[in-house]
Amino acid sequence: MASFVIEGGHKLHGAITPQGAKNEALQVLCAVLLTKETVVISNLPNILDVNNLIDLLASMGVTVEKLAKGKYTFTAANLDTAYLRSADFLKKCNKLRGSVMLIGPLLARLGEVTYAKPGGDKIGRRRLDTHFQGMVNLGATFEYDQELLAYRFDGKNLKGAYMLLDEASVTGTANIIMAAVMAQGTTTIYNAACEPYVQQLCRLLNNMGAKISGVGSNLLTIEGVKALHGAQHKLLPDMIEVGSFIGMAAITGSELRIKDAGIRDLGIIPDAFRRLGIRIDEEGDDLVIPAQDHYQIESFLDGSILTVADAPWPGLTPDLLSVLLVVATQAKGSVLIHQKMFESRLFFVDKLIDMGAQIILCDPHRAVVIGHQQHDFARHPCRYSHADCRHVCRRHFPH
Numbered sequence: 001m002a003s004f005v006i007e008g009g010h011k012l013h014g015a016i017t018p019q020g021a022k023n024e025a026l027q028v029l030c031a032v033l034l035t036k037e038t039v040v041i042s043n044l045p046n047i048l049d050v051n052n053l054i055d056l057l058a059s060m061g062v063t064v065e066k067l068a069k070g071k072y073t074f075t076a077a078n079l080d081t082a083y084l085r086s087a088d089f090l091k092k093c094n095k096l097r098g099s100v101m102l103i104g105p106l107l108a109r110l111g112e113v114t115y116a117k118p119g120g121d122k123i124g125r126r127r128l129d130t131h132f133q134g135m136v137n138l139g140a141t142f143e144y145d146q147e148l149l150a151y152r153f154d155g156k157n158l159k160g161a162y163m164l165l166d167e168a169s170v171t172g173t174a175n176i177i178m179a180a181v182m183a184q185g186t187t188t189i190y191n192a193a194c195e196p197y198v199q200q201l202c203r204l205l206n207n208m209g210a211k212i213s214g215v216g217s218n219l220l221t222i223e224g225v226k227a228l229h230g231a232q233h234k235l236l237p238d239m240i241e242v243g244s245f246i247g248m249a250a251i252t253g254s255e256l257r258i259k260d261a262g263i264r265d266l267g268i269i270p271d272a273f274r275r276l277g278i279r280i281d282e283e284g285d286d287l288v289i290p291a292q293d294h295y296q297i298e299s300f301l302d303g304s305i306l307t308v309a310d311a312p313w314p315g316l317t318p319d320l321l322s323v324l325l326v327v328a329t330q331a332k333g334s335v336l337i338h339q340k341m342f343e344s345r346l347f348f349v350d351k352l353i354d355m356g357a358q359i360i361l362c363d364p365h366r367a368v369v370i371g372h373q374q375h376d377f378a379r380h381p382c383r384y385s386h387a388d389c390r391h392v393c394r395r396h397f398p399h
Helices: 022-034 048-059 087-094 097-110 129-137 170-180 196-207 239-251 269-274 318-328 349-354 386-396
Strands: 038-042 063-068 071-075 112-116 141-145 150-154 162-164 186-190 211-213 219-223 231-234 256-258 281-283 286-289 306-309 334-338 358-363 366-370
Touching: 022 038, 022 048, 022 097, 022 170, 022 196, 048 063, 048 087, 048 097, 087 097, 087 112, 097 112, 097 129, 097 170, 129 141, 129 162, 129 170, 170 186, 170 196, 170 219, 196 211, 196 231, 239 256, 239 269, 239 286, 239 318, 269 318, 318 334, 318 349, 318 366, 349 358
Parallel strands: 038 231, 162 186, 306 334
Antiparallel strands: 038 071, 063 071, 112 150, 141 150, 186 219, 211 219, 256 286, 281 286, 334 366, 358 366
């Protein structure tokens, strides 16, 4: 495993451009299986999950051509059905969590699929019930094969249906949408996830000839069509990278410009950082974070401690709570970080506590951060070395 040696004490400066969104990439890459014609996708991020899924598509018989950095064509004219039943296919699916979204398009295209339970990042329990129940609602059946350690789906006659999802799962919603676009009749999905990346998937599918209405809401109506055609699609910037860059600028007290940030699709992410006292200016589609010496965490209007919690869109994405928590350790004031959507994501705070952070881990879902309010070394020179400073500096400068 690679190691990183990080030398602190350096200001950052300049401009940075976020990559295309990983979560959107995994959805739209699976969608190329729904047509025999060519689909062109640009702004694909050069990261392991995306590259692995592209390699998996190529192994399935999809013709893949790289046109430029981040820009590819995909033509799924002749899928290798023998490979789709092979041990190698199941092994690759097992190593890639995003591969679960192959179920919907393969059922729509071929009427059957054998699929291994996916692996992926360990961020707490992430169940697949919404995916599987959605396929059942459309008329598919599935059984577990003990020898293959995989699920066998049969969906040769998918039919539209009304369904109320038990959770607003992003990947579950995407999977069901892709299965329903060529199902017979009309499908209604209530409590659908409405994240910008699901909206982007719907726009791509509509450009391919699908009939999806209600895009951007939690109530989607899909009229099944017989076939889809090729299209072109550009990914949005990754909102997690944008939020991470904001945190990076804040934690180092640096001035940074985030170019082409896709501000319209960031939701409340910038405001969540602003509530920690971080100034964020908007210039066109760029975010500019000026250098600040100190950050003051806001309180609620009644004076009570600020609570930052995750929620399904348009709430705050859970992937940025860890960044917000780290930034809060360097601000003045206190904040309750409440991780509602996933379990076991806050145990990393033990390492921050070892580094001197003042954090109370209330339970697996909640942590109270009491910010240190880092001081400006230029204005408060210290006779101690950097190595010793963190142990004694709070005694000299308790703010």
